[in-house]
Amino acid sequence: MLLVVAETIPCRPQALVVGAGLTGCLAALALARAGWLVVVVDLLKREALVSRQRAYALSQSSLALFQHLELTPALAPHLWGFERLTLRANQGSAQTHFHWNDLSGDAPPPIGWIAEHRPMMSVLLHHLEQNPHITLQLGSSFSPARGSHGWQQGWDLVVAADGHRSLVRQAMGVGCWGWTYDQSCITVHVRLRGVDPTMAWEVFRGEGPLALLPMGKGSTQVVWSTSRARGAALVAGEPQVFSQALAHALPPGVELMTVLNRPQAFPVALGLAQRLHQGNVLFLGEAAHYCHPLGGQGLNLCWRDVSHLYAMGDKVGKGERPVxxxxxxYGRRRAFDTMATLLATDGLLRLFANSWGLLNPLRWMALKLLRHSGPLRSLVLRPMAYGWGPFAMPQGFNHGSANSGRAHPGSDAGGQRGAPVPR
Ligand SMILES: Cc1cc2nc3c(=O)[nH]c(=O)nc-3n(C[C@H](O)[C@H](O)[C@H](O)COP(=O)(O)OP(=O)(O)OC[C@H]3O[C@@H](n4cnc5c(N)ncnc54)[C@H](O)[C@@H]3O)c2cc1C
Known part of the structure; x- marks a missing residue:
């Protein structure tokens, strides 16, 4: 096991963050900003951490966290804003568009932003490295034995952000509820013809949902759910066969021009830790919950965990409250948003993304209702943007503030790609 030695600076509470993924990095930056001394460990070295080929759809709640941590100027050049989201059911070709004004904001925000993993992770690691209150230990094996206790005692707080297989959660004897889907998610970057660079798509297909996320400069991230067997065969097979299958899966009017990188397939599952903390250990991000990538909710949910950690850690850092x-x-504040997000994702998947013909009329009616009712669209879109329930974001995390100071989508104004990006 890794021996972690923290500097002893009086007055600052000390935290160990296990895992320097996107959740662990932001949790460490948030705690350091809230007046803590933080040590971050990850099994992976820097290059392995940044080299994931993935892009994420980020929501207003994630952008609010960037703003509070003053990360927006550094991250803005790597965010691409989209103003419309099209939901489409392939059977019967029903579709509906969500527009930014369905969020009922004071100013015209985009609905969300697409961020590529590599530049975003590089910026976060750079900030960790520059922060005098953070010690970063990459390439370090941290392996408490299953059921072992005592290893966490030297810290005021241990944040387990070590992903869905969380060793820390297992070591603390905390189980996980959930199930696996007989689906894999294929991710790949492509160039498409017939798409609007300010519009994202979620297409409900019989074999699973397919998302098209515009990333600027003419490229699009595809997140394509299919059966595990087909997913494995497609990514291992001939590139030509893959291209033909993808071209066939795209919505009418959208054409595949080029595949830009190697497709990868990930098995998908839903899981929820049976407790969100045990002793002085807090489970954050995918160590606490994971869901199907339908609707791009996973990372945004992880970062709402971080927003709450920041808000509460700040009170502890100032000596106003004990650890x-x-x-x-923490557990009480995060339970509702977490469970509602997992259930909503699972419900949508069961209702919309399957080939049961009997559900076709229901799907058609749901999309038609959404198409004609602004308040209904707003009701659906707002939890996706800000989380579920009145406590999804901490008090003082101002929604409206994520909606000001912007460039227009597609512009390169101020060095930004895409945008609008809050300042
Ligand atoms: C195909 C796919 C597409 C997705 N698309 C989206 C999207 O569009 N939008 C969205 O919001 N979300 C999306 N998600 C979900 C998103 O990827 C995850 O929610 C997010 O990556 C979770 O981050 P994390 O930091 O909690 O966990 P991870 O990224 O798994 O990070 C955990 C870290 O802990 C480290 N670690 C593990 N064990 C140890 C140990 N014992 N000691 C030290 N370090 C350890 C690992 O090396 C790793 O760096 C998608 C997921 C998939 C599978």
């Missing part, structure tokens, strides 16, 4: 208060309160 025990943070540990007790």
């Amino acid at each position: 025990t208060w943070l540990l007790r309160t």
Whole structure:
């Protein structure tokens, strides 16, 4: 096991963050900003951490966190804003568009932003490295034995952000509820003809959902769900066969021009930790919950965890509250948003993304209702943007503030690609 030695600076509470993925990095930056001394460990070295070929759809709640951590100027050049989201059911060709004004904001925000993993991770690691209150230990094996106790005692707080297989969660004896889907998600970057660079798509197909996320400069990230067997065969097979299959899966009017990188397939599952903390250990991000990538909710949910950690960690850092208060309160504040997001994703998948013909009329009616009712679109879109329930974002995380100061989509104004990006 790794021996972690923290500097002893009086007055600052000390935290160990296990996992420097997108959740762990932001959790460490948030705690350091809230007045903590933080040590971050990850099994992977820097290059392995940044080299994931993936892009994420980020929501208003994630952008609000960037703003509060003053990361927006550094991240803005790597974000591409989209103003419309099209939901389409392939059977019967029903579709509906969500527009930014369905969010009922004061100013015209985009609906969301697409961010590529590599530049975003590089920026976050750079900030970790530059922060005098953070010690970063990459390539370090951290392996408490299953059921072992005591290893966490030297810290005021341990944040387990070590992903869905969380060793820390297992070591603390905390189980996970959930199930696996007989689906894999294929991710690949492509060039398409017939798409609007300010519009994202979620297409409900019989074999699973297919998302098209515009990334600027003419490229699009495809997140394509299919059966595990087909997913494995497609990514291992001939590139030509893959291209033909993808071209066939795209919505009418959208044509595949080029495949830009090697497709990868990930098995998908839903899981929820049976407790969100145990002793002085808090489970954050995918160590606490994971879901189907339908609707791009996973990372945004992880980062709402971080927003709450930041808000509560700030009170502890200022000496207004003890760490025990943070540990007790965190689970209560995060339970509803977490469960509602997991259930909504699973429900949508079961209702829309399957080949049961009997559900076709229901799907058609749901899309038609959405198409004609602005308030209904707003009702669906707002939880996706800000989370579920009144406590999804901490008090003081101002929705409206994520909606000001912007360039227009597609512009390169101020060095930004895409945007609008809050300042
Ligand atoms: C195909 C696909 C597409 C997706 N698309 C979207 C999207 O569009 N939008 C969205 O919001 N979300 C999306 N997600 C979900 C998103 O990828 C995850 O929610 C996010 O990556 C979780 O981050 P994390 O930091 O919690 O976990 P991870 O990224 O898994 O990071 C965990 C880290 O912990 C480290 N670690 C593990 N064990 C140890 C140990 N014992 N000691 C030290 N370090 C350890 C690992 O090396 C890793 O770096 C998608 C997921 C998939 C599978």
